[in-house]
Amino acid sequence: MAAVKSIKHKDAPINKALSKEDKIAIFRDMCRIRRFEQVALKYYNAEKMGGFLHLYIGQESVAVGCASLMGEHDHMITAYRNHGHGLAVGMGMNECMAELYGKATGCSKGKGGSMHYFAPDKNYWGGHGIVGGQTPLGTGLAFGVKYKEQKGCCMTFMGDGAVNQGAFHESLNLAALFELPVIFIIENNGYSMGTSQKRSSAYPSCLAERAEGYGMAWELLNGEDVYEVRSRVQAAVERAHNESKPTLLEITTYRYYGHSVADSKHKDGYRTKDEIERYQRDHDPINIFRDHLLKEGVLTEEEAKEIDQTAFKEAEDSATFADQSEFPEPAEMFDDVYWEVDNGTEAGSTGRHFFND
Amino acid sequence: MRQLSYRHAIREALDEEIARDPMVVLMGEEVAQYNGAYKVSEGLWDKWGDKRIIDTPISEAGFIGMGVGASMLGVRPVMELMFWSFYTVAWDQIINNAGMVRYMSGGLINCPIVIRGPANGGTSVGATHSHTPENIMASFPGMKCVVPSNAYDAKGLLKAAIRDNDPVMFMESTVLYGEKWDVPENSELPDGELVIPLGVADVKREGTDVTLVCHGRAVITCLKAAEILEEEHGISAEVVDLRTIRPLDEETVYESVRKTHRVICVDENKPFLSVGAQLAAMIQLHCFDDLDAPVQRVNSIDTPAFYSPPIEKMQLPYPDVVVAKVLEIC
Numbered sequence: 227m228a229a230v231k232s233i234k235h236k237d238a239p240i241n242k243a244l245s246k247e248d249k250i251a252i253f254r255d256m257c258r259i260r261r262f263e264q265v266a267l268k269y270y271n272a273e274k275m276g277g278f279l280h281l282y283i284g285q286e287s288v289a290v291g292c293a294s295l296m297g298e299h300d301h302m303i304t305a306y307r308n309h310g311h312g313l314a315v316g317m318g319m320n321e322c323m324a325e326l327y328g329k330a331t332g333c334s335k336g337k338g339g340s341m342h343y344f345a346p347d348k349n350y351w352g353g354h355g356i357v358g359g360q361t362p363l364g365t366g367l368a369f370g371v372k373y374k375e376q377k378g379c380c381m382t383f384m385g386d387g388a389v390n391q392g393a394f395h396e397s398l399n400l401a402a403l404f405e406l407p408v409i410f411i412i413e414n415n416g417y418s419m420g421t422s423q424k425r426s427s428a429y430p431s432c433l434a435e436r437a438e439g440y441g442m443a444w445e446l447l448n449g450e451d452v453y454e455v456r457s458r459v460q461a462a463v464e465r466a467h468n469e470s471k472p473t474l475l476e477i478t479t480y481r482y483y484g485h486s487v488a489d490s491k492h493k494d495g496y497r498t499k500d501e502i503e504r505y506q507r508d509h510d511p512i513n514i515f516r517d518h519l520l521k522e523g524v525l526t527e528e529e530a531k532e533i534d535q536t537a538f539k540e541a542e543d544s545a546t547f548a549d550q551s552e553f554p555e556p557a558e559m560f561d562d563v564y565w566e567v568d569n570g571t572e573a574g575s576t577g578r579h580f581f582n583d
Numbered sequence: 584m585r586q587l588s589y590r591h592a593i594r595e596a597l598d599e600e601i602a603r604d605p606m607v608v609l610m611g612e613e614v615a616q617y618n619g620a621y622k623v624s625e626g627l628w629d630k631w632g633d634k635r636i637i638d639t640p641i642s643e644a645g646f647i648g649m650g651v652g653a654s655m656l657g658v659r660p661v662m663e664l665m666f667w668s669f670y671t672v673a674w675d676q677i678i679n680n681a682g683m684v685r686y687m688s689g690g691l692i693n694c695p696i697v698i699r700g701p702a703n704g705g706t707s708v709g710a711t712h713s714h715t716p717e718n719i720m721a722s723f724p725g726m727k728c729v730v731p732s733n734a735y736d737a738k739g740l741l742k743a744a745i746r747d748n749d750p751v752m753f754m755e756s757t758v759l760y761g762e763k764w765d766v767p768e769n770s771e772l773p774d775g776e777l778v779i780p781l782g783v784a785d786v787k788r789e790g791t792d793v794t795l796v797c798h799g800r801a802v803i804t805c806l807k808a809a810e811i812l813e814e815e816h817g818i819s820a821e822v823v824d825l826r827t828i829r830p831l832d833e834e835t836v837y838e839s840v841r842k843t844h845r846v847i848c849v850d851e852n853k854p855f856l857s858v859g860a861q862l863a864a865m866i867q868l869h870c871f872d873d874l875d876a877p878v879q880r881v882n883s884i885d886t887p888a889f890y891s892p893p894i895e896k897m898q899l900p901y902p903d904v905v906v907a908k909v910l911e912i913c
Binding site: 301303332333334335336337338342344345346351352353354355356359360361362363364365366367368369370371373374380392393396397399400403561562563564565566568569571572573576577578579580581583 | 608634639640642644645646647648649650651652653654655656657658675676679680684685686687688689690691692693695724725727743747748749780781782783827829830831832833861865868
């Protein structure tokens with residue numbers, strides 16, 4: 227069944243349009259995300275970084291598949307499990323790893339950390355820590371696209387744990403009411419931290435069906451095959467571009483690690499080791515796409531291995547870069563609070579902005 | 584000079600800024616077709632239409648967050664809260680998103696958004712509709728907070744707030760909406776328009792014996808108290824209107840205190856961590872040798888807002904309370 231479906235998605239026009247180089251780039255991006263996070267985990271465990279580390283490993287096809295569809299006026303915003311999205315839109319490993327290390331060379335100059343990557347120059351708006359809190363922002367980015375009369379959309383990601391937040395429902399209503407080009411994407415990995423979907427949400431057949439209540443188009447899709455992600459998300463992109471209408475997508479996926487690295491109960495706690503191993507064996511998005519490319523003759527085993535090893539080296543090099551980078555200067559605490567102060571404008575130098583003495 | 588009501592002055596500022604910058608848009612509950620719950624936006628939808636004046640559902644977290652997201656992309660939304668009291672349901676969007684996203688992104692993003700609406704007690708609408716959160720909003724670095732006391736300031740400060748590239752929390756007063764002040768026509772002004780920079784306080788009445796530091800409607804209270812003090816007690820009170828809480832014009836306050844040697848901070852916050860509490864700490868630090876009396880404060884009574892009209896009036900600072908406090912130290 228899965229094989230039949232994937233052939234269909236492989237042959238979708240949006241996938242047919244992919245060149246050999248495009249396909250290799252998609253594969254490379256997925257490998258880079260996985261290797262980046264494996265290396266990040268290693269140094270997190272070596273106490274090189276503080277705070278939380280929410281790993282995306284197992285879900286790579288979703289961010290990479292979606293990012294590969296983005297055009298000039300398409301935007302992306304997500305929650306705290308955001309390393310994959312950042313790398314997928316083209317952020318560099320060095321700036322991303324350095325941010326985890328809290329270094330001045332980090333993408334947010336060490337001010338954001340793991341949960342807060344941003345790259346507005348790549349239409350990437352974070353990286354947000356409060357569950358569901360980014361969904362109104364994504365709605366607003368779509369509002370901005372429409373207000374500026376651009377043909378674009380905002381892919382607004384969240385986990386399945388976010389769907390019970392009020393802000394999410396308010397966003398669905400506003401998006402449908404104002405006909406905003408926003409694509410809400412629930413990356414459903416089955417668990418809101420340690421609570422399974424069945425124990426946290428009331429829903430008809432699936433979470434995305436809640437869109438019915440707002441008269442919004444919706445779809446449930448399997449995220450393990452990047453071809454399927456691309457072909458079915460593209461329909462939502464076209465709806466946004468051509469009709470300025472929102473869509474709610476639920477993409478089933480799986481995280482191999484815990485909610486965060488500090489989540490000790492994810493193996494033989496709220497889920498079994500067998501379950502995790504089954505996903506790794508049968509549903510791994512990188513293996514699935516590699517098999518496609520081998521069958522298509524796009525890649526050889528050797529070439530696939532080399533791409534992965536290059537990604538691994540890039541990740542290790544980024545850790546070296548991060549390790550050797552300087553921590554921010556204490557005086558930088560006062561930067562990036564107020565635009566007007568940072569830019570030395572008259573407004574920024576009128577009146578007192580900080581109250582430390 | 585022509586007289587303009589406080590609400591009309593705000594409307595004029597909105598109208599002029601919408602005309603000046605195609606990115607400025609007004610959004611909120613009932614702002615368009617209903618002409619504004621307090622008629623601040625009356626006529627603007629007729630003039631500017633659906634694109635610039637947008638009715639939102641009663642969904643503060645959703646629409647304030649939507650405004651924040653749009654501002655990240657360069658739209659300059661002016662978001663009306665029907666009451667500032669409703670900030671509680673949009674808290675995460677206001678504080679974490681508008682207030683923190685610039686910092687957490689290392690300065691890659693800014694939010695040129697204004698959130699405005701009335702923030703006052705004294706209208707018998709109960710505790711949930713009577714909040715004055717300027718102290719709360721101003722306590723977050725990244726935020727700016729403006730509380731105009733009259734129509735002239737309201738117009739000039741709102742225009743500056745809309746042009747500012749940081750999030751500005753703009754707090755008005757339903758009690759003042761219908762009051763009128765002198766507001767010049769643009770043609771009467773040297774620059775052709777009225778823009779008052781944020782962070783500049785204004786001495787509303789000069790005096791020599793005591794300084795009353797205040798903002799918002801408390802300025803009106805203090806001006807009345809100053810009249811009583813002069814007429815009945817021969818005391819000359821100086822009234823310093825902060826106009827903006829953050830950024831704060833501390834120098835104008837210190838200058839006045841150094842002249843009068845006595846100071847009372849008057850505001851409609853509850854006393855605990857009020858704007859006056861912050862000022863008291865700053866004044867004692869910077870003007871210690873100039874003070875002839877302890878820094879005093881007058882705030883709303885430290886209980887939730889009472890519904891019953893005559894009782895609620897007693898909760899808010901009124902001129903006699905300010906007069907009595909002055910007489911304690913003069």
